[in-house]
Amino acid sequence: MNEVICTVDTVLLTLGDDGLSVALLKREREPYKGVAALPGGYIHVDKDLDGYGAALRVLKTKTGIDVPYLEQLAAFTGAARDPRGWSVSLAYYALVPHAVIAAAGHPGVKLVGVDRLHTLPFDHGTIVAAAVERLRSKSQYSSLPCFLVGELFTLPQLQRVYEALMGEALNKVSFRRKMAELDVLEAAEGQMDASSPSRPAQLYRLRPEFRDRLGLLKRGL
Amino acid sequence: MNEVICTVDTVLLTLGDDGLSVALLKREREPYKGVAALPGGYIHVDKDLDGYGAALRVLKTKTGIDVPYLEQLAAFTGAARDPRGWSVSLAYYALVPHAVIAAAGHPGVKLVGVDRLHTLPFDHGTIVAAAVERLRSKSQYSSLPCFLVGELFTLPQLQRVYEALMGEALNKVSFRRKMAELDVLEAAEGQMDASSPSRPAQLYRLRPEFRDRLGLLKRGL
DNA sequence: TAAATAGTGTCTCTAAGACAGTATGGA
DNA sequence: TCCATACTGTCTTAGAGACACTATTTA
Numbered sequence: 001m002n003e004v005i006c007t008v009d010t011v012l013l014t015l016g017d018d019g020l021s022v023a024l025l026k027r028e029r030e031p032y033k034g035v036a037a038l039p040g041g042y043i044h045v046d047k048d049l050d051g052y053g054a055a056l057r058v059l060k061t062k063t064g065i066d067v068p069y070l071e072q073l074a075a076f077t078g079a080a081r082d083p084r085g086w087s088v089s090l091a092y093y094a095l096v097p098h099a100v101i102a103a104a105g106h107p108g109v110k111l112v113g114v115d116r117l118h119t120l121p122f123d124h125g126t127i128v129a130a131a132v133e134r135l136r137s138k139s140q141y142s143s144l145p146c147f148l149v150g151e152l153f154t155l156p157q158l159q160r161v162y163e164a165l166m167g168e169a170l171n172k173v174s175f176r177r178k179m180a181e182l183d184v185l186e187a188a189e190g191q192m193d194a195s196s197p198s199r200p201a202q203l204y205r206l207r208p209e210f211r212d213r214l215g216l217l218k219r220g221l
Numbered sequence: 222m223n224e225v226i227c228t229v230d231t232v233l234l235t236l237g238d239d240g241l242s243v244a245l246l247k248r249e250r251e252p253y254k255g256v257a258a259l260p261g262g263y264i265h266v267d268k269d270l271d272g273y274g275a276a277l278r279v280l281k282t283k284t285g286i287d288v289p290y291l292e293q294l295a296a297f298t299g300a301a302r303d304p305r306g307w308s309v310s311l312a313y314y315a316l317v318p319h320a321v322i323a324a325a326g327h328p329g330v331k332l333v334g335v336d337r338l339h340t341l342p343f344d345h346g347t348i349v350a351a352a353v354e355r356l357r358s359k360s361q362y363s364s365l366p367c368f369l370v371g372e373l374f375t376l377p378q379l380q381r382v383y384e385a386l387m388g389e390a391l392n393k394v395s396f397r398r399k400m401a402e403l404d405v406l407e408a409a410e411g412q413m414d415a416s417s418p419s420r421p422a423q424l425y426r427l428r429p430e431f432r433d434r435l436g437l438l439k440r441g442l
Numbered sequence: 443t444a445a446a447t448a449g450t451g452t453c454t455c456t457a458a459g460a461c462a463g464t465a466t467g468g469a
Numbered sequence: 470t471c472c473a474t475a476c477t478g479t480c481t482t483a484g485a486g487a488c489a490c491t492a493t494t495t496a
Binding site for chain 2: 472473474475476477478
């Protein structure tokens with residue numbers, strides 16, 4: 001009566017050379033062995049406290065990364081999505097700076113621009129599309145994109161991240177007003193970005209109470 | 222390795238005398254036999270096409286209602302939420318006019334105001350809270366609350382529904398401007414609400430292309 | 443001092459709310 | 470004719486974008 005296959009799939013997003021990109025791994029087992037797909041795996045009822053913990057474990061095991069932001073996306077369910085039978089995929093999406101993926105240096109991880117994706121196995125294409133839509137939607141009114149940059153960043157850098165996500169140029173004055181009123185950033189006193197051949201920009205960081213809050217809040221939910 | 226209990230729980234919301242209310246049923250089986258809880262049940266892999274279909278079936282079977290709006294809320298998961306073991310609850314929420322529940326006349330269904338809820342079994346309290354938050358959040362920028370009124374309604378009636386959901390008075394001119402620009406309503410030509418002792422109000426209905434669209438769109442997702 | 447980009451002051455324009463007026467039914 | 474409520478025209482006010490100006494570094 002209850003022969004349901006229960007798995008976790010993760011959409012690890014970052015901002016690379018091809019714009020917003022997703023991490024794919026070649027599948028080690030059937031079905032679709034050898035095909036690039038989302039990092040995923042079975043729930044381990046003995047090890048995982050809940051779906052959130054399972055997603056953290058899958059990401060850590062398969063990509064070597066402790067993600068700073070992880071949120072449940074949705075459950076993808078049904079008889080048709082997996083040839084093995086009626087299945088539930090608990091889908092989570094994570095945001096991470098590009099440098100963190102490079103630093104982890106996991107061999108099999110391949111980054112593909114979300115606009116360059118070809119067909120993926122199962123309904124992974126649908127899952128990625130839903131994650132991208134969610135991220136873009138939340139980016140309009142939140143500080144989510146901060147998790148795509150490193151710990152220290154300038155406002156012009158952050159604005160370019162928002163613009164890459166939204167796919168349109170943003171007004172500089174409005175962007176800075178919005179950031180000021182969100183009130184989630186703090187200036188790194190005395191630290192400037194001197195890497196440019198022009199006026200250095202003030203460096204900022206996420207205020208500590210927001211650095212993990214967003215991800216942790218979702219655990220209960 | 223994969224002993225996961227997989228169920229569906231539904232949050233059926235309506236606008237009753239106590240404001241926004243949720244439908245509860247006394248549980249017929251252990252655990253928590255006889256305790257009021259959300260309508261739910263196991264996935265039937267032989268009958269249900271997917272989680273959405275399972276939620277529709279549960280609502281039809283246990284409350285007698287074909288809901289006009291149903292959307293996935295989230296998956297609630299973990300080792301601790303159900304005494305039977307590691308479980309996944311696919312949670313869906315539905316909106317329905319009060320009259321439809323009365324017409325269905327299912328004996329066991331009890332409506333409780335969401336602000337009057339006492340503790341519920343499992344994590345059903347958390348699930349209801351998440352559904353209410355989602356509905357309130359979506360009500361700010363969408364026509365979702367239209368599914369809480371009957372087929373024909375006046376703008377003043379609809380405004381009172383929005384106000385009951387948001388818990389605050391709304392500006393009449395702004396409300397009507399917003400509805401006009403959402404462009405999801407159509408006037409029922411020549412039909413007025415004559416039940417008041419003052420000037421009758423124009424009756425409106427959801428435009429046909431929106432009557433089911435919202436619910437259906439979510440099937441793929 | 444010129445070039446380049448960071449950062450800010452201010453004007454304009456759009457959209458939301460306030461208010462008051464007109465419209466239309468019943469008593 | 471009066472009352473109650475539906476509906477609408479318009480003024481005011483708050484927020485978003487445009488623009489231009491100042492600031493600070495390297496070459």
